[in-house]
Amino acid sequence: GKTIGVLGGGQLGRMMALAGAPLGYRFMALDPVADGPCGQVSAQIVAAYSDQEAAAELAARTDVITYEFENVDAEVAALLEERSYVPQGSRLLYTTQHRLREKAALEAAGATVAPYAAITSEAELDAAVARLGTPCVLKTATGGYDGKGQFVIRDRGEVAAAYAELAESGAELVLEQFIAFECEISVIAARSSMGETSTFPPAENIHRGGILHASIVPARVPAGILAEAEQLAARIVESFDAVGLLAVEMFYGKDGKLYVNEVAPRPHNSGHYTMEACVTSQFEQHVRAICGLPLGSPELRTPVVMVNVLGEHLDGVNKLMLSPESIGTDLVHPKFHLYGKAEGKTGRKMGHINLLCGDPADALAWIDNAGIWPVENDG
Ligand code: ATP
Ligand code: MG
Ligand code: MG
Numbered sequence: 001g002k003t004i005g006v007l008g009g010g011q012l013g014r015m016m017a018l019a020g021a022p023l024g025y026r027f028m029a030l031d032p033v034a035d036g037p038c039g040q041v042s043a044q045i046v047a048a049y050s051d052q053e054a055a056a057e058l059a060a061r062t063d064v065i066t067y068e069f070e071n072v073d074a075e076v077a078a079l080l081e082e083r084s085y086v087p088q089g090s091r092l093l094y095t096t097q098h099r100l101r102e103k104a105a106l107e108a109a110g111a112t113v114a115p116y117a118a119i120t121s122e123a124e125l126d127a128a129v130a131r132l133g134t135p136c137v138l139k140t141a142t143g144g145y146d147g148k149g150q151f152v153i154r155d156r157g158e159v160a161a162a163y164a165e166l167a168e169s170g171a172e173l174v175l176e177q178f179i180a181f182e183c184e185i186s187v188i189a190a191r192s193s194m195g196e197t198s199t200f201p202p203a204e205n206i207h208r209g210g211i212l213h214a215s216i217v218p219a220r221v222p223a224g225i226l227a228e229a230e231q232l233a234a235r236i237v238e239s240f241d242a243v244g245l246l247a248v249e250m251f252y253g254k255d256g257k258l259y260v261n262e263v264a265p266r267p268h269n270s271g272h273y274t275m276e277a278c279v280t281s282q283f284e285q286h287v288r289a290i291c292g293l294p295l296g297s298p299e300l301r302t303p304v305v306m307v308n309v310l311g312e313h314l315d316g317v318n319k320l321m322l323s324p325e326s327i328g329t330d331l332v333h334p335k336f337h338l339y340g341k342a343e344g345k346t347g348r349k350m351g352h353i354n355l356l357c358g359d360p361a362d363a364l365a366w367i368d369n370a371g372i373w374p375v376e377n378d379g
Contacts, residue, residue, distance in 0.1 A: 003028055004287070005062030005084070006038060007049060007076075011339040011349065012068035012267045012283075013038030015275070019283035025291070030058045037339040038068075052079055059084035066244065066290050068266055070096050071143060087193045087290045088244045092265045095240065099141045099174045102262060109239035111232060111260040114251075119173040122163040128175045129156050135178040138162045140171035146347070147210020152178065179259050181251040185219045187233035188271040188282050189246045190298075192289040197238055199230040200278060200285075200298045203270045203306075205249075211347060214367070215270045215306040216360045217277060221252050229258060236263065245286045247271060269308070269349070276335045276354050277304035302356050305363035307373065309351035311344035316372035317351065325370070328355070331362040 001024040006013040009031025017027035018041060027042035034046045045061075047054030050073040058080070059065065065086045070093055077090040095105045103113050117128040119138065129136060134156065140149035149169065151162040166173055184207065188200040204219035205212055219226060233248040240246065247268030249261040271282035280288075280296025288295055309317050320326050321336060328334045338351035355363035367373055 001025055002063040002291070003043075003061065004291075005030065005058045005065040006042070006068055007055075007058070007065065007072055007080075008068035009033060009036040009038035009044060010068055011037045011341075011351075014041055014339060015272075015281075015283045015337075016066070016068065016267065016286060017042040019281055020287040023284070023287060023291075023293070025287060028058065028062050030054055037341060040340050049073060050076060052076060055079050056083060064290055066286070067093075070265055087292075088242070088265060092240060092242050092246075096263055096265050097142060098172075099139060099144075099262070100172070103174075105240060106236065106260050106263070109236045111236060112257060113260050114179050115177040117175045119163075119175050122160065122167075125163050125173070125175060126156070126159045129153055129159055132175060132177045137176050137178055138166055139174050139176065140166055140169055141174050142171050143169075147207070150210070179251045180254045181259075182254055183219070183221065183252050184249065184261070185221065185225075185229055185252055186215075186247055186249045186268065186270040187229050188268060188274070188285075189233040189237040189242075189248060190244070190282075190285045190289045190295055191237045191242050191246070192295055193243050193292045194294075196295050197234050198285070198295040198298050199233050199237075200271060200274055200282065201300045202226050202229045203273060205270050209347070211310065211349075212269050212308055213373070214308070214364075215273050216364075217273050217300065217304050217306075218360075220360075225252060225258065232258060232260070236260070244289050245271075245282060269352075270306075272337070272352050273304045273306040273354055274298075275337065276356055277302055303358065303360050303363075305355045305357065305360050305367070307353050307355065307367050308349060309338070309353065310346070311348040311350055312346045313372050314344040314350045316370070317353070320370060320372065328366065329362075331359070332357045332366045334366070 003026040009029040014037040029038040138151045184205045185202045202219045203215040206214045237246045247264040251259040275281045333356040335354040357363040
């Protein structure tokens with residue numbers, strides 16, 4: 001059997017390895033932390049992501065290389081492409097590592113994005129805020145995740161504070177108009193190294209404090225929007241000439257239009273629902289796509305709500321798992337996925353639960369009744 005090398009040793013690599021094993025693949029992760037989520041279920045090289053010797057060792061000991069995060073060091077990506085088989089290539093990383101390049105590529109694919117402007121000075125920011133209007137959101141062009149590196153500007157008086165806070169990071173900045181949305185949805189698209197494309201059903205995503213809290217599937221939007229979202233994601237993955245998964249985050253605007261927020265060239269938290277709810281999980285689909293296997297069926301077998309378990313929820317979830325409530329009810333079947341992380345810091349993703357159900361309303365009620373997730377804070 002072949003061995004798949006994974007740059008990164010977090011939960012995405014772990015779930016990739018767990019999904020790839022039944023297909024006959026072995027895994028080897030490269031991560032600085034020994035015995036992390038992926039290292040617990042696969043072989044591992046313990047070294048920094050930017051360590052070129054370690055990357056060369058990974059290339060020598062594996063047959064195919066993939067990654068589980070997008071901020072792969074450019075030199076390491078080039079080295080791996082030269083010494084090994086990296087079906088996803090480095091161009092997709094280059095595009096998605098930078099919000100301005102990403103937006104240009106999305107527009108070239110025919111997608112609509114929020115009106116935006118590149119910002120290199122406070123004067124430019126002030127002019128752009130006047131032009132795009134408030135509210136708007138200033139973001140670092142690189143390195144942001146879970147809403148980090150963002151400042152929502154509610155009126156022009158906040159320009160100086162926003163610029164001071166984000167310019168400090170030294171990263172390039174981008175200003176976006178704030179889209180008034182009905183809800184946020186995402187589509188996980190797959191394209192195989194053989195050129196086959198497939199999309200999973202859209203998830204409706206609820207964020208709290210900038211972090212994904214829950215995904216609801218089917219998303220509660222009109223059927224025409226569900227179809228449009230899948231077609232848009234397919235068009236993007238084809239236009240990008242991507243191989244592997246591409247997660248496409250969108251806003252369903254109050255104006256009835258779909259705006260693409262950002263994309264990620266990897267399995268995505270909002271696609272975890274596929275693990276039990278679809279015929280094929282996003283992780284199996286990713287392995288199939290990069291290994292040149294035919295893509296599996298993305299068909300939804302049951303409605304589902306995925307809820308994230310963050311550090312502050314872990315004690316409650318551990319207690320819940322010992323009680324009969326963890327079995328669920330006739331209406332809701334909880335499937336637990338814990339990542340085996342040692343430290344449960346606030347806001348850190350420690351696991352998730354897929355609540356298989358007949359009606360997402362029952363699963364949402366189950367989450368409220370569990371008493372682990374505070375009922376609504378900042379929405
Ligand atoms: P992720 O963890 O998804 O990579 P991130 O740090 O890259 O997050 P974004 O996805 O750009 O950040 O933004 C985080 C959240 O902030 C969005 O899911 C959305 O709720 C809100 N948001 C960001 N940009 C906009 C916008 N232009 N209009 C409306 N809401 C926005
Ligand atoms: Mg992001
Ligand atoms: Mg996002």
